[in-house]
Amino acid sequence: MSKRKIINDAVHGFITIPNDFLYEVLQHRFVQRLNRVKQLGVSSMVYPSATHTRFQHSLGAMFLTSEAVKELRLKGHDITDDEADAVMAAILLHDIGHCPYSHVLENTIIKGVSHEQITDLLLRKMSDEMGGRLDMAIAIFRNKYHKKFLHQLVSSQLDMDRFDYLMRDSFFTGVVEGTIGAARIIKMLDIDDDRLVVEQKGMLSVENYLIARRFMYWQVYFHKTSIAAEIMLKNILKRAKSLVAGGENLFASPSLLYFLRNNIDQTNFATNDDSIGHFVNIDDSDIVSAIKVWASHHDTVLALLSDDFTNRQLFKTLLIKEPADKEQLIGMAADKERDIVATLGIDPADGHYFSTYQSVKNDTYNFKNNKIMVRHSDGTVSDLSASSSILTPESLHHDARRNYLCYYKIKY
Amino acid sequence: MSKRKIINDAVHGFITIPNDFLYEVLQHRFVQRLNRVKQLGVSSMVYPSATHTRFQHSLGAMFLTSEAVKELRLKGHDITDDEADAVMAAILLHDIGHCPYSHVLENTIIKGVSHEQITDLLLRKMSDEMGGRLDMAIAIFRNKYHKKFLHQLVSSQLDMDRFDYLMRDSFFTGVVEGTIGAARIIKMLDIDDDRLVVEQKGMLSVENYLIARRFMYWQVYFHKTSIAAEIMLKNILKRAKSLVAGGENLFASPSLLYFLRNNIDQTNFATNDDSIGHFVNIDDSDIVSAIKVWASHHDTVLALLSDDFTNRQLFKTLLIKEPADKEQLIGMAADKERDIVATLGIDPADGHYFSTYQSVKNDTYNFKNNKIMVRHSDGTVSDLSASSSILTPESLHHDARRNYLCYYKIKY
Amino acid sequence: MSKRKIINDAVHGFITIPNDFLYEVLQHRFVQRLNRVKQLGVSSMVYPSATHTRFQHSLGAMFLTSEAVKELRLKGHDITDDEADAVMAAILLHDIGHCPYSHVLENTIIKGVSHEQITDLLLRKMSDEMGGRLDMAIAIFRNKYHKKFLHQLVSSQLDMDRFDYLMRDSFFTGVVEGTIGAARIIKMLDIDDDRLVVEQKGMLSVENYLIARRFMYWQVYFHKTSIAAEIMLKNILKRAKSLVAGGENLFASPSLLYFLRNNIDQTNFATNDDSIGHFVNIDDSDIVSAIKVWASHHDTVLALLSDDFTNRQLFKTLLIKEPADKEQLIGMAADKERDIVATLGIDPADGHYFSTYQSVKNDTYNFKNNKIMVRHSDGTVSDLSASSSILTPESLHHDARRNYLCYYKIKY
Amino acid sequence: MSKRKIINDAVHGFITIPNDFLYEVLQHRFVQRLNRVKQLGVSSMVYPSATHTRFQHSLGAMFLTSEAVKELRLKGHDITDDEADAVMAAILLHDIGHCPYSHVLENTIIKGVSHEQITDLLLRKMSDEMGGRLDMAIAIFRNKYHKKFLHQLVSSQLDMDRFDYLMRDSFFTGVVEGTIGAARIIKMLDIDDDRLVVEQKGMLSVENYLIARRFMYWQVYFHKTSIAAEIMLKNILKRAKSLVAGGENLFASPSLLYFLRNNIDQTNFATNDDSIGHFVNIDDSDIVSAIKVWASHHDTVLALLSDDFTNRQLFKTLLIKEPADKEQLIGMAADKERDIVATLGIDPADGHYFSTYQSVKNDTYNFKNNKIMVRHSDGTVSDLSASSSILTPESLHHDARRNYLCYYKIKY
Incomplete structure (x- = not known):
């Protein structure tokens, strides 16, 4: 690498960009644009410190992904250097299809095109520009890569995207109830049958993370x-x-x-x-x-x-x-x-x-798709909700929905 | 006051001892002894940074109590200066009856005497020494004082004791999942019919606090x-x-x-x-x-x-x-x-x-006694569990108990 | 007050807007505009988390001012409620004359008009709109108010503006070397002969603050x-x-x-x-x-x-x-x-x-104007530099200036 | 390794014990004793939260050493696995010769024997017990190992001991002025001619660290x-x-x-x-x-x-x-x-x-021995004090000494 890049981040401290390839991705105009898109859109009208951007978040998610890769390798799982680069590129790029003010604009000036679809188009374009060097990242992103667990690091109910956004949104809003034990959960990650699993010892941290996420939805995202x-x-x-x-x-x-x-x-x-x-x-x-x-x-x-x-x-x-x-x-x-x-x-x-x-x-936990799998001390693997007492379909059902009546306040 | 005392605390920052009376209480040998009693007993054998003491904790609980008093006064409730001093003295003294290694010693060398009973004896002794100046504090401590909500600040499911110990234990163990939004809950406290109530807007923070407490029990206290x-x-x-x-x-x-x-x-x-x-x-x-x-x-x-x-x-x-x-x-x-x-x-x-x-x-929430009362936007007051979806008797029942088999590890 | 307003701030926690007057000031469109002006302008191109705004900073400076007022009153100094409101309004408004990207625009599209002059014009306009209710704030801002120490809280080498911006810039950039002991210095503030003084016990914290500020200049502001x-x-x-x-x-x-x-x-x-x-x-x-x-x-x-x-x-x-x-x-x-x-x-x-x-x-400390005054244990007051060993004109002179050659990087 | 050990630390988060050898060292009764020796002795009588132990500190210093080793390897310096283990063991053991209340006891009940000498004796004993496996650690500790920079990580004006104790003492006392940019300095470390050097870009962080250390001496250690x-x-x-x-x-x-x-x-x-x-x-x-x-x-x-x-x-x-x-x-x-x-x-x-x-x-910086060396952008290396403006012999001399008169307070 010509020169190692180190970036100061308020949440994770120093983040090292590990090589020239990832630095090139980071410097791409599609990624740099995210510096001009606030992560939480209008939320800074309620939480004035929450002006953080999708760029920071993507960088932070890349950092957490590098931690997860390190951990999985320590546990003996084979992740090649190319795969590590690809999964880190994939998470760095996962938000490039976002409009400013995200779903507001998706539902008004851009209709019927989701940010996932746009991300897909932009990724293809970038990979072409870069001589195909993003193809593995794209495969991981689209869940077409044969090691499925890599996709789960980028997109699942335990992905590094969610870990970073919760940590970051909690930090910048000042809402401490959103604090999660991401570092502990990452230490408890493992792979079983090509799926990410959490060791049972980490199950309480996962519950705590889902409850913190539910809190952030009501207190911040759906304020x-x-x-x-x-x-x-x-x-x-x-x-x-x-x-x-x-x-x-x-x-x-x-x-x-x-x-x-x-x-x-x-x-x-x-x-x-x-x-x-x-x-x-x-x-x-x-x-x-x-x-x-x-x-x-x-x-x-x-x-x-x-x-x-x-x-x-x-x-x-x-x-x-x-x-x-x-x-x-x-x-x-x-x-x-x-x-x-x-x-x-x-x-x-x-x-x-x-x-x-x-x-x-507010979907605290999706009981149907892409469940969080827990590996018990006896080696068996089961869905989180099979072991959790507080995250049962019953317990989470009744306050999952809220209705708001919004109207112009007449000034006299 | 001869000289205002300010004490640095790792958790709450600067804590001001508001007057000579409370400084005298703080300096009493019964309170100073708590400097030599670790809050978490043997836990520092698992969490080496958790060497914090009952003294710090008592001081921190006094600080939170002063915050709560300030808040309740702002909401128009009458708390005289004497009452404020008394409730702060009561919380400062709430742990003086604790043995070192608390319940371990209570069940071995001191049998059949609870720390509450010892605290009671010691309080009486101290008040005698101080010419009866602790009598109101004692009345509050024993729930004999006519303003019942003052006792609840010292001892209830929403007391300042629990708030401080969770914040402090989480801070010193390094277990971030124990983070609670005490400041927000205190802002949401009010009094209804001589009882502490939480405004509905704070209910999620209360749920979050109970889940964090449950986490700390399994991860730390019952490690x-x-x-x-x-x-x-x-x-x-x-x-x-x-x-x-x-x-x-x-x-x-x-x-x-x-x-x-x-x-x-x-x-x-x-x-x-x-x-x-x-x-x-x-x-x-x-x-x-x-x-x-x-x-x-x-x-x-x-x-x-x-x-x-x-x-x-x-x-x-x-x-x-x-x-x-x-x-x-x-x-x-x-x-x-x-x-x-x-x-x-x-x-x-x-x-x-x-x-x-x-x-x-692990009693996450006691559904029977001294319930946490929530005041809804329509002014009605009801038990937390009536509104909470995750804190139901069902959801909390099945993992409330754990059994441990402990035995000498034979070295070969 | 119709309803007490509490705002979450990432740096100071909960900030209470104490009354309707200050809430009205905060809600004014001149102040709301600061929500759309980043505190550090282009710095987020180097420190991607540093997207915080002048609005947050003004709010934070108001909070610190309220702490300083509380402290000075505890020390027996008379500050009326109107004066407290006025000095808090003054600091809340101290930045309203700032362009986006501050001095860059001041030197290009707006020439020869300083942000102080614009602030002055805007303050006058606002006070007229508000029926003169900002007149005392303006007098304090312009140092025309007879209690001179109030102006010093808003603008001096120890003002609440600097305390907040250092804490905030350090927090959001992630540059921990900028950490300052503002809480301690505020506890050590006093008034002597209508001037702010720092008790000698706080002198080291002041030195530390000036060195941290010097650090932030080189590491962040002049990066x-x-x-x-x-x-x-x-x-x-x-x-x-x-x-x-x-x-x-x-x-x-x-x-x-x-x-x-x-x-x-x-x-x-x-x-x-x-x-x-x-x-x-x-x-x-x-x-x-x-x-x-x-x-x-x-x-x-x-x-x-x-x-x-x-x-x-x-x-x-x-x-x-x-x-x-x-x-x-x-x-x-x-x-x-x-x-x-x-x-x-x-x-x-x-x-x-x-x-x-x-x-x-990089002016670490201005030895000429508006010096920081220290009150020694014997009651005498002298300039900081008379007692400090590391903040001497000699020690600070030789690296006060840096020159940068900046040029387009030719891409081949 | 039988099972990877991860320890929660309040300051550094999760600390991983990298292998069985270091776990064996950590579990040794000489190291476990440090769990019962407070890092700051009587200081918790002034700063009640400062009850942290030499054990935690040693563990934290080991963590920082592992970070420094990682950094130096990334810069291309050859550090074998055995050397990495040895330098980590050396720092883990650097305090085992400390009495409780350190120099107080060294000057009373144990006379004329320094903790360095006792450490030396204990290290020899431990290495004998462990079949010589600590010999390289001892050589590094005594500066007898041919790669001199390894000793400097353990003991010098930029060693990991000081970095950890400052971070930890600042954290546990609640004295924020002691905050140092250890992570940045570690990123700026390099080796030149078998000595540790700091890249010029890190010089301000080093100055800041020395000023923070000076602060801690006056505010905490010599309170x-x-x-x-x-x-x-x-x-x-x-x-x-x-x-x-x-x-x-x-x-x-x-x-x-x-x-x-x-x-x-x-x-x-x-x-x-x-x-x-x-x-x-x-x-x-x-x-x-x-x-x-x-x-x-x-x-x-x-x-x-x-x-x-x-x-x-x-x-x-x-x-x-x-x-x-x-x-x-x-x-x-x-x-x-x-x-x-x-x-x-x-x-x-x-x-x-x-x-x-x-x-x-209070020796802020020792200008004579074991100087801190800075490598400039042109590749030349010079002593810190040759480039620093605030850390000159003159600036630091005049408040380096304080005298205290201490006496029994007569109670009337």
Whole structure:
């Protein structure tokens, strides 16, 4: 390696980039873009310190993967240097298909294309540029590589992605309840029949990690004020797109404009280089910068939402716990809508921009797919939920869903 | 106050002793003794950094209590300065009745007297010395004070004792899974009908705290190697006591000797000043120092156990999960005993010193007494378990008990 | 207060907004804008976790100020509730005049107007909006308030601004050497003759803080790669401004365009509401978003610099320690320039955009103004440097300055 | 290895014991004894959380050594597996010759034998027991091994001993100013001409580490209350020894009694197996436990000092900064002594037990021996002080010494 690179990370301390290949991946413009995409999108409106980026997270996940590889090798499992590089590249790249503000944009300006699909396209493009040197990483990413456990390090209920994001999100939000024992779980990892397993001694740490993750979902990811901010952002982009479709002129960077003007779906992406080109040009700054300008637009709906979003005058949110009557929720939202339309003097057809309900689901543990496997002291392997007392389908079912009623707060 | 005292604490940072009264309490020899009693007894044989003391813990619990008082006052509840001092003194003193190695000694050299009873005696003595200035603290401690919530800060399922010990034990063992959101829970405390309640927004933090506590029980307090060390310590003291009863001469500090020579029960303690006088003279050092000397005693049983304990040659422990057949356990212990007796060439009647089984119970949440009360957004108050999905009697029942078979490891 | 606000902060834990007045200040759009301005500008290109904002920092500085006020009151100094609110508002607002990328923009698109002057203008505007309720805060900010020590909490060599930024920058960069004992220094603060003084017992902590600050300057603020990124950013904006002056069309948000098109100086700002209006509209996103677009501009200079900046292809930097020959540095820069011009085939007159030198100065301690005063055990007060052995003019002089030669790295 | 051992450490997280050899060393009774010897002796009377032990510290130093070995190997230096094991064993064992309360006992009950000499004797004994397997470790320890840089990892101004003790003492006392960038310095280590050198980029971290160390000396190690406690402890042991010499009967464990009864010097140790045997039997508990008993002794001097020490009624300390007049100090101490003798009604010949002065020296950096070598970017190597501006002989000289007057506080 020309020169060993060491990067300071607030969460893991010093992270060493082990070789030139991984440094080249890290320096690629697709990865560098993640420096401009916040990991938690609008959450910094609730947790002001949570401005950390997908770049840091990817780097941290690479670090944890290198720790896991070290551990598995110590336990006698064969992982070649190429495989180690490939799995580290795979995790470093696992987020490159993310839009800024992730699922908000995926559901508005980019429709019907998931970030997984985009990641896939971008990976192929990168590997081509790099003379095929990412092919093994891609195979691992797509779970086409014959050593299946490598894929599980990148994507499963015990993957290094989740470990890093929980550690990082807990650290940057200041929500200590999200603390997890990732180091202990990694020490307890092993491979059985080509699957990742956790030694029984680590089972409590796994339970603790799943409970911490559940906590972070309710306290941070699904915080009611974040939900409100996300709904506002979604409605702003919907309105913008509809205005552009109606021939209105809107300020936006060329790449953002491309997605406002065109209805981009999976086919476009796969066949049209422009889509990809513009996609990798967009980051948080395009959205934030445009919305500030839209706050002065002559369209009341767009201007009001944009100004309020920018200045943190967020929708009010009511939490409605399960079981909730869907009809009743729709009714409540409609009531609010009527009041708001009257107060703001807007077209009743636009009322839906100001009142809505949203339902979220917190999957603490997926009992069906890709289960977490525990190896007992007698050598047998079984699903976590077969041994855990607190993570049973019953115990986790009843508070898995929450409903939020979100609406514009009328200022008198 | 003559001079404000500020003490550096590794867990909470700077702790200010708010006035001369509390400084006098802190400086009392009964409290200073706790500097010589490790919080976790033998656990530092498993977690070498866990050498923290009951003194630090009491100081930390006082700090958290002052935070809780501040919070409750901000919410409009009347707590006079005298009450604040009294509740802080009460928590500062809550551990003064603890023997070194706590329940091990409570069950060997001091029989039938609990640390609560001793604390009670000592508190009375201290208050007499101090001209009755601890009377309100004692009333709070005994739950005789009319504001019942003050007692709950000192002793309940949400008390400041537990908050501090979890934070501290997690910090010093290095077991991050024990991290709890004490600061958040304290912010969410309120009083309803003279009881402590937690606002619903804090319920997840309470669940998280109970799960963290359950984790610490299995991973630290009931760690199988700690269980082994405790059993050895218990057997050493039993043997020492039986040798002294048989007229043997044993090295020990005069105060330790007093308890080895006499059968001290509750009546002694209450009526005999010597008992109390010797009790407050004993700390970890008397035990550790004597056992080292006993390692060279001519009694094989005492010498063997003492030497192995001192040099960390601990019993082997087998974990037997529930449901366990008690008869079978007794049988297994007896089998081991026979082998050991034969190998060591000791009197079969002494075999029980080298093989035993022990059963422990992990009460994550007590559903019956002193429940944790949650106040919902509609103002109603209900028991935590009525709202929690993961803390149900069912979910917590089946792994609440573990059985350990502990026995001398024959060296060949 | 309608509802007490508590904000989670990664550095200080829970921060309570003490009343409605301060919450109103915090929610003001001038303060909310700081959520979109990174504290360390381009430093996150070197320290990827350092994406924290001026908003968090202002909030943290307010918290430390509240701690200092509490301490000074405990020591018997009279600080009225209004004064406490005012000094907390003053520190909360101390950064509102900052451009994104601070001094880079202050020296390019906004010339001759310092952030202090802009803060002053914005404060006046805010206080007018709020019916004069910020007047006392402004007086403290401008050091016009009769209790001079309050100004020192906001701005001096021991102010809460510096304490928070060091703690925060150290925390988010992961550079532990920047750790300071702010809590101890605050405990040691007192007032003597209307000046802040530190008790002698705290002097070592102050020395330690100044050495940590010196460390952060060299390791973070003046990191050679950050210097390179700043020079590139400065040259990009200079080029953009010159192109706009030449009639070129450039993509930019309207507010950024305003500053590219007009030569705004102090007079404009004071007399023209547009300037202020556009100023408070600009944040990091306008700069980042525009530069990405400029990467495809037909002007080679602008495009090259913008593309490289966006994709972290930064200038190479040579550190030249003192004493350095200025003529020699200019010569070295010119040599590099010639090579680059030839390689890129650009107009030699534009060579200066690609090679320059920069000199920086690290003022560990200012011996002349606003000295740090230490109160000795005998009650006398003297300047820190009179007692410190390591912070003498001699010791700090010789490495106070560094020179960097920065130039475009030719890719072959 | 039979089973890989992983130990939780509060400072470094998980520490892996790399193989059976090092586990055997760790389990040796000489090393296990360090679990019963506090790293900072009496300091926990000032910093109550600082109860950490020499065992933890040795383990932590071993961990840092393994990190340094990893780093040096990455830089291409040849360190065989045997050498790595030996240097790790050497650092694990570097403290086994320490008495409890270290230099206090070295200067009282064990005279004229340094802990280095005892370590040497114990190492020889251990290596014999282990069939010579510690011989390379001993050679490194004694700087007799041909690769001199290995010794420097164990003992020099940049050794892993200092790095761990600073990190650990800072962590457990809660004194954050002691934070050092050990990880960064280790990354910057290299070898030049068989010596450890630090790359110039790490020089500021080294300066920061030396300043942090200087801070810890004044704030913790030489804290005036610790000095008082140490003087009391020293005087208690002196008095005990003199009473035993005079034929008095004193309670003490047999091993402690051995040292009270006999005048043990270097020759005894080297030739008499009893001395070594008793030495390794003594730890903190023997001292603490005996002193509590002595508090009731009929000798007033012993009883008074012992009772006060046990109950933290410590001597008063006056700090007298340099330049101090030695004669004046002696005079001041004599004045105090006279008052105390009169008040306590003791023999004037015993007055010296209650009043004394002590002078301490804080060597921030030793400019003469074993200098820290810095390698500059041009490849030249020079002493740290040649490049550092703040660590000059001048800057460090004038506060290197402090004098304390310590005396019994008369209670009225």
